[in-house]
Amino acid sequence: MQALYAQLLVGLINGSFYALLSLGLAVIFGMLNIINFAHGALYMMGAFCAYFLLNIAGIGYWPALIIAPIAVGIFGMILERTMLQWLAGLDHLYGLLLTFGLALIIQGIFQNYFGSSGLPYAIPSELQGGMNLGFMFLPIYRGWVVVFSLVVCLATWFLIEKTRLGANLRAATENPTLVRAFGINVPRMITLTYGLGVGLAALAGVLSAPINQVRPLMGADLIIVVFAVVVIGGMGSIMGSIITGFALGVIEGLTKYFYPEASNTVVFVLMVLVLLLKPAGLTGRAA
Amino acid sequence: MSALTDDTLPVTPRAMRDEMLMFAAMAVLLGVVPLTGIYPFFVMQALCFALLACAFNLLIGYGGLLSFGHAMFLGTAGYCSAHALKVWGVTPELGIVIGTAGAAALSVVTGFISIRRQGIYFAMITLALSQLLYFIYLQAPFTHGEDGIQGIPQGYLFGIFNLSKPTVLYYVVLAGFLGGFLLIYRTINSPFGEVLKAIRENEPRAISLGYKTDQYKLLAFILSGTIAGFAGSLKVFVAQNASLTDVHWTMSGEIVLMTLVGGLGTVFGPVVGAFVIIAMQQYLAGFGQWVTVIQGVIFVACVLTFRRGIIGEIAHYFRRSL
Numbered sequence: 001m002q003a004l005y006a007q008l009l010v011g012l013i014n015g016s017f018y019a020l021l022s023l024g025l026a027v028i029f030g031m032l033n034i035i036n037f038a039h040g041a042l043y044m045m046g047a048f049c050a051y052f053l054l055n056i057a058g059i060g061y062w063p064a065l066i067i068a069p070i071a072v073g074i075f076g077m078i079l080e081r082t083m084l085q086w087l088a089g090l091d092h093l094y095g096l097l098l099t100f101g102l103a104l105i106i107q108g109i110f111q112n113y114f115g116s117s118g119l120p121y122a123i124p125s126e127l128q129g130g131m132n133l134g135f136m137f138l139p140i141y142r143g144w145v146v147v148f149s150l151v152v153c154l155a156t157w158f159l160i161e162k163t164r165l166g167a168n169l170r171a172a173t174e175n176p177t178l179v180r181a182f183g184i185n186v187p188r189m190i191t192l193t194y195g196l197g198v199g200l201a202a203l204a205g206v207l208s209a210p211i212n213q214v215r216p217l218m219g220a221d222l223i224i225v226v227f228a229v230v231v232i233g234g235m236g237s238i239m240g241s242i243i244t245g246f247a248l249g250v251i252e253g254l255t256k257y258f259y260p261e262a263s264n265t266v267v268f269v270l271m272v273l274v275l276l277l278k279p280a281g282l283t284g285r286a287a
Numbered sequence: 288m289s290a291l292t293d294d295t296l297p298v299t300p301r302a303m304r305d306e307m308l309m310f311a312a313m314a315v316l317l318g319v320v321p322l323t324g325i326y327p328f329f330v331m332q333a334l335c336f337a338l339l340a341c342a343f344n345l346l347i348g349y350g351g352l353l354s355f356g357h358a359m360f361l362g363t364a365g366y367c368s369a370h371a372l373k374v375w376g377v378t379p380e381l382g383i384v385i386g387t388a389g390a391a392a393l394s395v396v397t398g399f400i401s402i403r404r405q406g407i408y409f410a411m412i413t414l415a416l417s418q419l420l421y422f423i424y425l426q427a428p429f430t431h432g433e434d435g436i437q438g439i440p441q442g443y444l445f446g447i448f449n450l451s452k453p454t455v456l457y458y459v460v461l462a463g464f465l466g467g468f469l470l471i472y473r474t475i476n477s478p479f480g481e482v483l484k485a486i487r488e489n490e491p492r493a494i495s496l497g498y499k500t501d502q503y504k505l506l507a508f509i510l511s512g513t514i515a516g517f518a519g520s521l522k523v524f525v526a527q528n529a530s531l532t533d534v535h536w537t538m539s540g541e542i543v544l545m546t547l548v549g550g551l552g553t554v555f556g557p558v559v560g561a562f563v564i565i566a567m568q569q570y571l572a573g574f575g576q577w578v579t580v581i582q583g584v585i586f587v588a589c590v591l592t593f594r595r596g597i598i599g600e601i602a603h604y605f606r607r608s609l
Binding site for chain 1: 353355400401403404406407408410411412414415416418419422423425426536540543547575576577578579580582583584585586587589590591594
């Protein structure tokens with residue numbers, strides 16, 4: 001039973017990353033109509049940013065949790081202003097191709113300087129150790145990751161679905177011209193939205209740094225799983241991304257316990273099943 | 288939303304004549320390669336990728352479907368051929384048939400699943416399916432995991448042509464490439480190809496005209512996957528191995544890049560693009576990981592400034608269809 005609970009916890013943690021990443025993808029897709037292939041690379045940049053902060057500037061985990069998403073978010077906004085905005089109005093496949101190219105560039109540069117092996121990042125001292133819950137041993141950091149990312153996901157959901165800013169954002173997604181006529185600076189909103197989505201990816205990167213090692217390709221394989229998550233959940237709703245992300249992480253964890261051979265493929269197999277039964281995805285609107 | 292490819296010129300007798308001339312020039316140029324000092328293995332490898340890119344282009348350039356998982360056909364056909372040749376000891380022609388049939392079967396299944404969604408979802412689904420296959424091949428015993436299938440015997444094609452002689456192998460690969468190319472060319476200029484273009488331009492309109500667009504897209508997907516598999520089978524004889532790199536999604540990205548550089552939706556673009564990218568990898572190999580960065584820069588540059596690709600720009604300049 002111990003092993004089952006441990007795998008469930010690992011599943012929840014992976015689910016947190018899936019949720020944070022697919023949430024960012026959904027936010028970006030909503031405003032820019034672009035599937036951000038560079039999302040995995042930006043997630044990796046978040047982790048590296050935390051690593052640099054610690055090893056060069058001596059800045060620890062807690063400030064990095066704020067600084068890294070902002071820094072990578074600004075980098076993302078520069079990308080949006082200099083490149084992505086020129087694709088507005090074109091077929092959105094071009095956005096996919098452009099961000100794929102960006103991902104190659106970013107990952108290639110990091111691979112040149114850091115190879116493919118992982119760099120360690122220590123768990124902050126406040127979160128070291130674990131708790132005995134009676135039925136299982138809970139490493140505190142892992143519990144923290146699950147709770148913290150859940151809070152961030154819900155905060156993002158609240159921001160977009162329940163605030164005035166979010167209302168403007170959703171309106172601009174529906175009809176940018178009309179929203180512009182109300183005196184809202186839509187291009188700036190798009191840039192900030194991209195920054196927000198990228199920031200969420202970088203935040204996931206910082207969270208994962210102490211668990212998984214910091215590697216240039218850490219986001220490359222993850223992003224394909226996240227794409228499968230997105231196909232399963234559909235990108236129709238913010239809440240859908242969050243729930244699907246966590247749920248698939250848990251299913252993956254359960255598979256690892258009951259039938260480990262399939263743990264790498266279970267998300268893709270689920271994607272196939274969902275496509276056969278419900279092509280629009282679980283929460284998605286028909287594309 | 289604008290169409291993926293430039294508004295293609297109508298197929299006039301002049302356009303057909305241009306393309307035929309271009310084809311003849313290409314066939315002659317490629318035919319004399321063994322007489323020059325060019326390294327034949329480089330050209331053979333480029334020819335396999337050129338056919339692969341042409342097959343991919345059939346789908347995106349004429350059907351508007353961006354498949355980000357075309358490496359799965361290359362890899363699957365490669366593994367099927369390699370296993371049949373090495374373990375079962377079949378003849379080369381049977382090895383090619385088995386590999387191509389494997390890719391065809393895979394394209395039926397994956398096509399049936401992926402055409403249920405369009406646009407970027409289609410791209411993500413094909414990518415996810417190819418990653419699913421990657422993990423299966425990583426664990427399956429017959430692929431030998433990370434090692435791949437090595438040392439594949441080349442044998443005698445039809446019992447006559449000795450494939451271990453580079454010149455003979457070269458002409459066999461060239462014949463395979465030209466045959467596949469003509470099949471694709473014939474397809475895009477057929478009524479079927481016209482319907483495909485209509486679907487690319489405006490799918491709801493094609494549906495309202497009474498076409499079962501899903502069936503057309505599925506057929507195009509199967510055709511594309513099968514030809515891509517054929518290219519993968521030929522590549523087994525050139526490289527004499529089948530490995531995981533052929534199934535990995537970075538390979539799918541390279542196929543997209545080749546087509547994009549040469550020109551999406553042009554007849555000859557993928558061929559030129561494949562040669563450019565393979566040459567680049569060959570001659571820039573010393574730069575190590577920087578090659579990835581350079582490829583990324585080319586991707587970005589193509590999408591931002593150079594969307595028609597090399598052949599697309601030339602054709603646009605001369606107002607010709609190539």
